[in-house]
Amino acid sequence: MRDVAIVAFAQTAHRRRTDELSEVDLLMPVLHEVLGATGLKANEIGFTCSGSADYLAGRAFSFTMALDGVGAHPPISESHVEMDGAWALYEAWVKIMTGEADTALVYSYGKSSPGEVRDVLSRQLDPYYLAPLWPDSVALAALQAQALIDAGDTDETALAEIAARSRADATANPYAQLTGDVPAGDHLVHPLRTGDCPPIGDGAAAVILAAGDTARALCARPAWIRGIDHRIEAHSLGVRDLTDSPSTRLAAQHAGAFERPADTAELHAPFTSQEVVLRKALGLGDDTRVNPSGGALAANPVMAAGLIRLGEAAARIHRGESDRALAHATSGPCLQQNLVAVLEGESAHV
Amino acid sequence: MTDVLSAPLVVEFPFTRSLGPVQSAFLTGLRERTVLGVRTDDGTVLVPPVEYDPVTASELRELVEVAATGTVTTWAWNPSPRRNQPLDTPFAWVLVRLDGAATALLHALDAPGPAAVHTGMRVRIRWAATRTGAITDIACFEPYDGEAGPGQPAPHEGEFADPVTGIAAPARLDYVHTPGRAQSAYLKALEGHRTVGERCPACRKVYVPPRGACPTCGIATEEEVEVGPRGTVTTFCIVNIKAKNLDIEVPYVYAHIALDGADLALHGRIAGIPYDQVRMGLRVEPVWAEGARHPDHYRPTGEPDADYDTYKELV
Ligand SMILES: [Zn+2]
Numbered sequence: 001m002r003d004v005a006i007v008a009f010a011q012t013a014h015r016r017r018t019d020e021l022s023e024v025d026l027l028m029p030v031l032h033e034v035l036g037a038t039g040l041k042a043n044e045i046g047f048t049c050s051g052s053a054d055y056l057a058g059r060a061f062s063f064t065m066a067l068d069g070v071g072a073h074p075p076i077s078e079s080h081v082e083m084d085g086a087w088a089l090y091e092a093w094v095k096i097m098t099g100e101a102d103t104a105l106v107y108s109y110g111k112s113s114p115g116e117v118r119d120v121l122s123r124q125l126d127p128y129y130l131a132p133l134w135p136d137s138v139a140l141a142a143l144q145a146q147a148l149i150d151a152g153d154t155d156e157t158a159l160a161e162i163a164a165r166s167r168a169d170a171t172a173n174p175y176a177q178l179t180g181d182v183p184a185g186d187h188l189v190h191p192l193r194t195g196d197c198p199p200i201g202d203g204a205a206a207v208i209l210a211a212g213d214t215a216r217a218l219c220a221r222p223a224w225i226r227g228i229d230h231r232i233e234a235h236s237l238g239v240r241d242l243t244d245s246p247s248t249r250l251a252a253q254h255a256g257a258f259e260r261p262a263d264t265a266e267l268h269a270p271f272t273s274q275e276v277v278l279r280k281a282l283g284l285g286d287d288t289r290v291n292p293s294g295g296a297l298a299a300n301p302v303m304a305a306g307l308i309r310l311g312e313a314a315a316r317i318h319r320g321e322s323d324r325a326l327a328h329a330t331s332g333p334c335l336q337q338n339l340v341a342v343l344e345g346e347s348a349h350v
Numbered sequence: 351m352t353d354v355l356s357a358p359l360v361v362e363f364p365f366t367r368s369l370g371p372v373q374s375a376f377l378t379g380l381r382e383r384t385v386l387g388v389r390t391d392d393g394t395v396l397v398p399p400v401e402y403d404p405v406t407a408s409e410l411r412e413l414v415e416v417a418a419t420g421t422v423t424t425w426a427w428n429p430s431p432r433r434n435q436p437l438d439t440p441f442a443w444v445l446v447r448l449d450g451a452a453t454a455l456l457h458a459l460d461a462p463g464p465a466a467v468h469t470g471m472r473v474r475i476r477w478a479a480t481r482t483g484a485i486t487d488i489a490c491f492e493p494y495d496g497e498a499g500p501g502q503p504a505p506h507e508g509e510f511a512d513p514v515t516g517i518a519a520p521a522r523l524d525y526v527h528t529p530g531r532a533q534s535a536y537l538k539a540l541e542g543h544r545t546v547g548e549r550c551p552a553c554r555k556v557y558v559p560p561r562g563a564c565p566t567c568g569i570a571t572e573e574e575v576e577v578g579p580r581g582t583v584t585t586f587c588i589v590n591i592k593a594k595n596l597d598i599e600v601p602y603v604y605a606h607i608a609l610d611g612a613d614l615a616l617h618g619r620i621a622g623i624p625y626d627q628v629r630m631g632l633r634v635e636p637v638w639a640e641g642a643r644h645p646d647h648y649r650p651t652g653e654p655d656a657d658y659d660t661y662k663e664l665v
């Protein structure tokens with residue numbers, strides 16, 4: 001098995017809208033930043049993979065325009081997932097593990113500002129029984145939150161505390177969109193208040209992966225991917241136990257998350273109630289620092305927010321602030337699909 | 351940077367989908383006020399029914415009828431209904447486990463306010479007045495304090511006269527599209543019948559229309575360059591099939607045109623010359639219609655043809 005690490009991470013300052021920027025304009029600064037951090041040139045990258053969703057912009061094949069920003073001509077080895085960039089990172093990791101590349105550039109972006117993201121996300125639902133009813137993303141999260149409250153797993157006060165902790169932590173994150181004292185607000189869809197929901201915004205992120213000695217040459221303290229796995233649950237919400245996330249637990253088990261406790265966990269929980277589910281599924285105790293970046297409650301550029309969790313976890317290892325970190329990304333309604341990675345700094349693995 | 355263009359963008363699509371045997375029976379059943387579920391190998395009744403077991407993936411075909419009454423398993427009060435949602439007055443989203451079923455169905459509950467809703471409350475289906483064989487044949491649920499339906503689901507053949515075999519799932523999403531700096535500048539220049547591109551600071555290539563980045567160098571292109579108006583046909587095709595809603599007579603010629611000064615060819619129609627006389631190297635110029643946002647077509651300038659070497663990189 002090859003050792004693969006995240007060696008560089010960059011993200012945009014996430015904002016409510018970026019009308020003056022096309023998608024490639026949004027993306028280029030973060031691409032240049034990760035290339036600059038490693039000293040790699042675009043044509044030295046072994047594999048490039050991106051994540052985005054055409055429905056956010058309402059334009060077919062919008063990702064092909066963004067490709068201009070990576071210098072895709074003459075032709076490069078490239079792929080795209082119509083998902084969060086965390087899944088693009090998984091594909092790149094596979095590419096490196098199979099020996100087909102030594103380095104990979106992974107990026108993702110999302111501009112939610114052109115449309116109504118709550119409605120847009122409803123188009124990813126089962127088209128026979130769900131989509132014709134247009135349940136929006138907040139409504140579905142609220143059903144899950146009420147199930148948790150009924151089960152005694154949380155209450156509105158505890159949810160507000162998760163929001164307050166996240167936004168307070170985000171004051172130290174220069175890229176966050178929503179920080180500091182954020183009022184709990186009115187019920188958007190009961191029991192979720194505006195404060196329980198993520199900001200809507202535009203943003204992008206990029207990471208560079210590298211194998212073995214290449215990683216050591218590119219980064220003083222690479223964030224080694226000790227394990228990574230992703231799992232999915234039934235798409236019918238009424239079949240699932242919404243208070244639990246067995247797919248997260250299974251992915252974590254396969255990623256080796258339960259072998260030793262982690263000091264940090266970056267969880268992709270756009271809604272406060274989802275942090276409750278994920279903490280339970282991952283068995284996280286008080287000795288694990290959850291979302292020191294502020295998490296998706298502070299910045300939720302759709303399709304990049306999951307990759308940012310991997311990037312934030314890696315960056316803490318790069319800076320020596322973490323030795324072993326969990327990173328989690330989700331996709332689909334009520335935590336339908338989940339990816340878990342275990343990242344470590346070299347000294348922790350002696 | 352401040353005067354970026356924006357325009358409404360509507361994405362609308364009437365997806366038509368065919369149904370499998372179980373979905374067909376379920377949706378036809380709704381049309382007939384009959385709710386069907388499917389029994390799994392271990393005896394669990396799934397409503398709404400699916401064609402493959404979510405746990406074992408084995409094929410499921412054993413249909414059963416369940417009651418139109420049930421119990422709320424979780425709910426969420428929606429104070430501001432959005433377009434296309436089942437009710438246009440405030441309502442609760444609910445997952446309802448119908449009597450006889452083991453799983454829950456998502457729908458709307460008509461109730462006066464959140465205080466009138468709780469997990470465990472009893473509800474029943476309110477049927478839509480007009481039913482077509484769709485999940486919306488259930489107009490919504492309503493509170494119900496009568497008798498519980500039969501606890502045991504009844505076997506059902508799932509056969510109806512005139513079964514529904516497909517659904518049309520219309521969708522409409524509204525956007526405000528902003529094309530960004532480079533394309534805004536391009537579109538504004540066209541208003542003045544000028545064509546502009548952008549030059550890459552590294553490789554010096556001029557891209558028309560500008561996309562904001564050089565695909566070779568992967569860096570921003572910011573230097574605006576006016577190109578044309580004349581150009582050279584680099585390649586072309588003859589269109590013989592009339593497109594829907596297009597009033598251009600066939601045959602006509604569609605071409606790649608390298609405007610003078612541009613390092614990327616753009617598309618345009620060639621007219622003012624018989625279609626079978628259009629050729630690579632033909633020199634052309636734009637013809638603007640009154641008030642148009644783009645050249646209507648390109649016509650021959652009468653100049654000698656361009657030498658192949660001058661445009662071979664752009665073919
Ligand atoms: Zn260039």
